[in-house]
Amino acid sequence: MLTSKQKNIYLRIVRYAAPYKGIIALSMLASMGVAASDAVLAYLVKPFVDDLIIAGNLGLAKLIPFLVVGIAAFKGVSRYIQEYNIRTAGQHAIQDIRNEVFGHTINLSARFFTNNSSGSLISRILNDVNVMQAALSDVLVTLLRETLTMFALTGYAFYVDWKMALMAFVVIPAAVWPAVAIGKKIKKFSRRGQDAMGNVTSVLEQSFSGIKVIKAFATEDQETQKFIRENAGFFTFIRKTFRYSAASAPVMEIMTSFGVAAVLWYGLDRVAVDAMTKGELFSILAAILLMYTPLKRLTKVNNTIQKAIGAAERVFEVLDNQAEIVDATDATDLSRCQGYVKFENVDFAYDDDLVLRDFSVVAKPGEVVALVGPSGAGKSTFVGLLNRFYDPQQGKILIDGYDIRNLTQSSLHDNLALVDQETFLFNDTLMNNIRYGRPDADTSMVEAAARQAYADEFISQLPDGYDTLVGDRGVRLSGGQRQRICIARAILRDAPILLLDEATSALDTESEAMVQRALGNLMANRTTFVIAHRLSTIMHANRILVLDQGEIVESGNHQELLDQDGLYKRLYDTQFEG
DSSP, rough: OOEEEEEHHHHHGGGGGGGGHHHHHHHHHHHHHHHHHHHHHHHHHHIIIIIIIOOOOHHHHHHHHHHHHHHHHHHHHHHHHHHHHHHHHHHHHHHHHHHHHHHHHHSSSSHHHHHOOOHHHHIIIIIHHHHHHHHHHHHHHHHHHHHHHHHHHHHHHHHHHHHHHHHHHHHHHHHHHHHHHHHHHHHHHHHHHHHHHHHHHHHHHHHHTHHHHHHHTTHHHHHEEEEEEEEHHHHHHHHHHHHHHHHHHHHHHHHHHHHHHHHHHHHHHHHHTTTSSSHHHHHHHHHHHHHHHHHHHHHHHHHHHHHHHHHHHHHHHHTTTTOOOOOOOOBBBEEEEEEEEEEEEEEEEESEEEEEEEEEEEEOOOOOEEOOOOOSHHHHHHHHHHHSSSOEEEEEEEEEEEEEEEEBBHHOOOOOEEESSSSSOOOOOOOHHTTTTOOOOHHHHHHHHHHHHTTTTHTTSSSSSGGGGGOOGGGGSSSSHHHHHHHHHHHHHSSSSEESSTTTTOOOHHHHHHHHHHHHHHHHSSSSEEOOOOOGGGGSSSSSEEETTTEEEEEEEEHHHHHHHHHHHHHHHHHHHH
């Protein structure tokens, strides 16, 4: 009922259950108890009809209640052991899958996150893995129990009368074709439904992240309508899976009714000529009816498997993505560097158009180098390349003479501290946000970093001080406060190379002056790259590089660039006009 590709995907899911084979084995053993109980019940129909109802054996009548209760109790205990253990094994496996998907995703290169929305990734890790959970718990529960039950009842039916049992089996191949066709449809629409759920999750993520913008522009109704449209799109596909899933049971009912009718027709004829007793007829009929029940459930299992395969394809697409930026096999661990940085004839493009062209620059230890230029000139790309978020298509980037492609990524980032223009804070305490890049730092070190970033004053006024939760993305703090916490984080990092990408962009004039003094102390004896639109913040840099369309068009200190009367002078005049 599954194609070769689908079998491979399902087996790949099931492999995650391999570490829990002991629990699964116990569940299988209990499944045999469930199957045996149904077979015994079918067997007992014969003496119940022949000896009790027809012959009137009162001694057997006294035993029947105890037999019924005993079999029910044995079956109930077996079913509990089987279902509890198989679901536990399935949940363990699902946790492993979710952990692996997240761990793998977080280690993928920056380009992957540029090309995939966070909402889609969240949907795959949460929603799609939840759908896969059915394949590792509900499916395994049903497969184990119903398959063994069907085999036990089938064996008994063939043992009593193989001709009648064969009649019942004739309808099974006829029922397989519609089940396969329905399963394909379910997989198709389930996959599309999961894609649609990714869009729903994306709208949610963006709406809650941008709630201030939504409130400011009073676009609540617009966002609500957008969510309603995406939610309706999801409903369209999920309703189609319901349609086909609901059709599978009636199809099986109709198909199996032909088998039951054939058995009754043949069996009643044999009873009429005394070829078999009424008890034997009812016994085999009970076995066949009980046998069809697990068959119907197994058909529903196929529907669940198809849904799980559709979800698994989306999850494995993420797992099969390989990181572009990986450590070389002989990568070197860079100890604390001196801070000598060199870009050597670097070309870089995100897609086709070059963002940096034949870019070369040298920064000596302790030097402050500023990068300015129009938007899109390549300033932030410079920061991304030095952090090795991307690798250049041509040229080399060297730190202390080492090509950064030959360094371990962890040791490279140990030597870099970044304050980005996006002031991102985690939904955690101020203390943990500041020491995020240095978790072993003690309280006194965190407080010292906060004082240097001029953040200690406002932190001390908060009710919980450094234990204050900042909210999602630091929503409880002002823009300037968030920026100072990010600067404190970089100060505590104590790296020899600093990257300040619009580090003071969100500060008012007074806060900016304080932070500039703090940064001035921090920059001492460190190589610092400053990216800024505000030219007032970089006037005292040792060297200013003016970028335009990915190339360095001017270089010098502030006064030298003003004297050149070029792009820098025009940018300066525009900012300070009047």
